Amino acid sequence: MIAPETAGWALREAGAGRPLVLLHGFTGSSTAWDLHVEALADARRVLVPDLPGHGATHVAADRMSVERAADDLAGLLGRLGAAPAAVLGYSLGARIALRLAVTHPGVVRRLVLESPSAGIDSAQARAERREADEALADRIERDGIQAFVDAWERNPVFASHAALPVERAAAIRAMRLANNPAGLASSLRAAGQGAMEPMFDSLAAIVAPTLVITGALDTTGRPRADRVAAGIPGVRLAVIEDAGHTPHDEQPDIFRRLVLDFLEEDPTA
Numbered sequence: 036m037i038a039p040e041t042a043g044w045a046l047r048e049a050g051a052g053r054p055l056v057l058l059h060g061f062t063g064s065s066t067a068w069d070l071h072v073e074a075l076a077d078a079r080r081v082l083v084p085d086l087p088g089h090g091a092t093h094v095a096a097d098r099m100s101v102e103r104a105a106d107d108l109a110g111l112l113g114r115l116g117a118a119p120a121a122v123l124g125y126s127l128g129a130r131i132a133l134r135l136a137v138t139h140p141g142v143v144r145r146l147v148l149e150s151p152s153a154g155i156d157s158a159q160a161r162a163e164r165r166e167a168d169e170a171l172a173d174r175i176e177r178d179g180i181q182a183f184v185d186a187w188e189r190n191p192v193f194a195s196h197a198a199l200p201v202e203r204a205a206a207i208r209a210m211r212l213a214n215n216p217a218g219l220a221s222s223l224r225a226a227g228q229g230a231m232e233p234m235f236d237s238l239a240a241i242v243a244p245t246l247v248i249t250g251a252l253d254t255t256g257r258p259r260a261d262r263v264a265a266g267i268p269g270v271r272l273a274v275i276e277d278a279g280h281t282p283h284d285e286q287p288d289i290f291r292r293l294v295l296d297f298l299e300e301d302p303t304a
Contacts, residue, residue, distance in 0.1 A: 050076025058128025088222030164229030195279030238266030
């Protein structure tokens with residue numbers, strides 16, 4: 036029987052063996068990892084959930100925060116017999132993965148963080164971000180998913196996507212358009228960087244071996260990733276050239292090799 040707090044989670048599985056969890060970013064879904072699932076599932080049990088507010092996962096508004104999502108994911112993995120697991124998170128997924136590693140260390144055997152952030156430490160800056168996210172959430176609800184995605188894809192953080200193969204760019208756009216605008220709006224309000232509890236003071240408590248991956252072209256996200264890496268004991272930082280905020284899309288072969296090499300260092304992970 037699935038507990039009520041995780042009954043609304045949608046999750047795909049592939050492969051068998053040691054568990055590996057893949058957590059997508061805002062506007063994504065489990066399909067964000069389609070470039071990688073087949074190769075990763077050659078030797079692992081790959082679990083790919085839709086995060087709250089995304090894809091086919093539908094949970095109550097009070098369970099959509101980074102903090103609640105991490106708690107519910109820990110419970111879900113336990114019930115699936117998939118803990119401890121290697122956990123790989125991108126952007127929003129990296130923030131949930133961080134929280135999971137901090138508050139449920141027994142669930143995370145190895146940790147990979149792609150383009151992560153530990154939140155916003157200034158109370159004023161958090162309040163300003165919450166206000167901006169609330170305004171954006173209102174626009175998503177008012178204008179609909181296509182208008183939002185059109186604007187979202189013009190965000191400078193995705194400028195390097197201009198070099199993506201046409202087929203990959205189309206797949207990413209289709210994934211974004213398939214999301215429910217009300218779900219994305221709720222995710223912004225509950226799990227945006229302004230809403231989450233900053234984790235800078237907790238990074239030193241992470242015990243899982245950790246790899247942080249960032250793109251050399253990501254002028255906004257790289258300083259955040261550098262700061263996360265600076266706070267985690269024994270961390271490894273990998274900077275991928277010719278990639279921006281989404282190395283898993285922009286340099287998929289290099290990204291996957293980094294992840295596999297890191298995981299294979301521990302034969303039990």
